Amino acid sequence: MTTIVNQHIRAVTCAALFIGAPVIIGVAFVFVFAMPTVPAQSIQCTHPVQPVRYLGVFEPDAPNSYVGVDQFAHGIGRQPNLVTYYSHWFVPFQVNFATAAARHGAITLVQIAPRDISLASITSGRYDDYLRSYAAAVKKFGAQVILSFGHEMNGNWYSWGYQHSTPAEFVDAWRHIVTIFRKQGTRNVTWLWTVNIVNPQNNHIPDPAPWWPGSSYVNWVGIDGYYYYPSWTFASLFGPTITKVRELTRDPILIAETGAASSTDQPAKIADLFAGVRAYGLLGFVWFNQDGVTKTQDWRINDPSAYAAFCRAAMGYTRHLS
Numbered sequence: 310m311t312t313i314v315n316q317h318i319r320a321v322t323c324a325a326l327f328i329g330a331p332v333i334i335g336v337a338f339v340f341v342f343a344m345p346t347v348p349a350q351s352i353q354c355t356h357p358v359q360p361v362r363y364l365g366v367f368e369p370d371a372p373n374s375y376v377g378v379d380q381f382a383h384g385i386g387r388q389p390n391l392v393t394y395y396s397h398w399f400v401p402f403q404v405n406f407a408t409a410a411a412r413h414g415a416i417t418l419v420q421i422a423p424r425d426i427s428l429a430s431i432t433s434g435r436y437d438d439y440l441r442s443y444a445a446a447v448k449k450f451g452a453q454v455i456l457s458f459g460h461e462m463n464g465n466w467y468s469w470g471y472q473h474s475t476p477a478e479f480v481d482a483w484r485h486i487v488t489i490f491r492k493q494g495t496r497n498v499t500w501l502w503t504v505n506i507v508n509p510q511n512n513h514i515p516d517p518a519p520w521w522p523g524s525s526y527v528n529w530v531g532i533d534g535y536y537y538y539p540s541w542t543f544a545s546l547f548g549p550t551i552t553k554v555r556e557l558t559r560d561p562i563l564i565a566e567t568g569a570a571s572s573t574d575q576p577a578k579i580a581d582l583f584a585g586v587r588a589y590g591l592l593g594f595v596w597f598n599q600d601g602v603t604k605t606q607d608w609r610i611n612d613p614s615a616y617a618a619f620c621r622a623a624m625g626y627t628r629h630l631s
Contacts, residue, residue, distance in 0.1 A: 390415050391455075404446060422460070423458070453499060457531060543584065
């Protein structure tokens with residue numbers, strides 16, 4: 310879900326929906342809520358271990374521009390406090406984008422994609438200079454950064470994933486990367502292990518357990534999944550994978566990529582997404598505001614009714630947590 314295309318977001322004002330409700334711009338929305346204690350293995354996490362709520366977005370002009378995020382913020386009536394961009398191997402940390410995000414009260418989430426890179430060569434140290442340079446840049450930036458490596462590894466569509474590389478190779482590479490950052494003294498990183506939703510019907514997308522690096526190398530778990538069909542709900546879409554993750558760890562869970570096509574009754578799915586995140590006690594979600602890679606699905610919020618649904622749900626989301 311990472312093809313970069315240009316798009317224009319229809320600006321839809323939510324002013325009428327926010328009469329009497331304050332809209333905070335440029336300040337991170339951080340909300341603490343009850344959840345089981347994070348296990349002791351996560352003690353090396355420098356991000357606060359108490360869960361918080363995130364309303365995030367990916368826009369396809371990131372990290373080259375923050376315009377798309379601003380347009381999305383205007384449409385939903387508030388600034389996201391989490392913004393994602395995707396980064397190929399060898400690309401340095403995009404400090405300008407992260408700085409813009411920080412000015413808007415948002416944390417940057419980087420999905421690092423080692424496309425066509427041997428995982429074994431990462432573990433062997435071949436790319437240590439690149440990793441040390443990346444770690445130094447993040448450390449110098451200073452503010453918190455969320456890093457994810459090799460997302461959706463339990464799917465078979467990426468070179469680092471299922472049926473292309475072994476789970477053991479992935480685990481070794483993950484641990485090596487985290488170790489490099491720690492040796493560099495880069496403590497302002499939250500390590501997000503991002504999996505795809507499982508597919509129990511035909512095991513096409515298996516249980517992610519074999520790819521688990523261990524709690525001492527992971528701070529948060531990310532889950533990617535999309536509302537492809539009108540009959541799908543949050544529980545049917547994400548529930549089985551949340552169960553599998555909870556067999557591995559009690560670390561906080563973020564829906565790291567999600568969206569709903571207009572053909573699925575997008576406003577209803579938006580409401581279901583917000584409600585599901587609350588019901589399962591998750592960190593929050595990142596809306597993938599781009600058309601589908603195959604062009605058969607369009608996850609963008611373009612319709613005024615969808616924007617209105619997002620505005621209403623976002624108000625309830627924050628009010629529920631205040």
